[in-house]
Amino acid sequence: MSKILTKSDILAADDLKTETVDVPEWGGAVIVRMMTGTLRDAYEASLMKRDGDGKYRVDTVNMRTKLLVQTVVDEAGRALFDGDADVLELAGKSSAAIERLFIVAQRLNGLAPDSVENAEKNSVSGPSDASTSASPQPSA
Structure with missing residues (x-):
């Protein structure tokens, strides 16, 4: 059995993996990093837009560069880009x-289409179709 982690163990863990990607179009390489929970929430919120009826819908405009703004870092791990102005410039x-x-940022952050499938395959117990909740299930 694995060690039961303490709060200190969790907060001290170096858990943000990086990957360096060659970008010949730009004459060098770029470091892509996993997002923190805060950055992931900000990225997901940036993909939602409220329409005239007050309902939210997915807004995929510049979705790729929005993710890169959240994940591209320098050698010290500091974000290279900041905000909407950088999203628009990078999109060009x-x-x-x-x-x-x-693609690298998606994979590192579990956003790739096959990420859920791979996580399920690597899970010890895997997801169950049956709910263990006492909550009533919606009717079909």
Whole structure:
């Protein structure tokens, strides 16, 4: 059995993996890092837009560069980009370079389409179709 972690253990863990990606279109390499919980929430919120009826809908405009703004860092781990102005500027760069970095950022952050499937395969118990909750299930 694994060690039961304390609050100090969890907060001291170096758990933000990085990956360096060659970007020949830009003449070098870029470091992509996993997001913190706060950054992931900000990214997901940036993909939602309220329409005229007050309902939220997914807004995929600049979705790739929004993710890169949250995940591209310098060698010291500091964000290279900041805010909406950088999203728009970065969106004007090579789509091939953006896509290459986006794929890495998706994978590192569990956002790739096959991430859930892979997590389920690697899970000890895997997800169950049956609910163990006492809450009533919605009717079909």
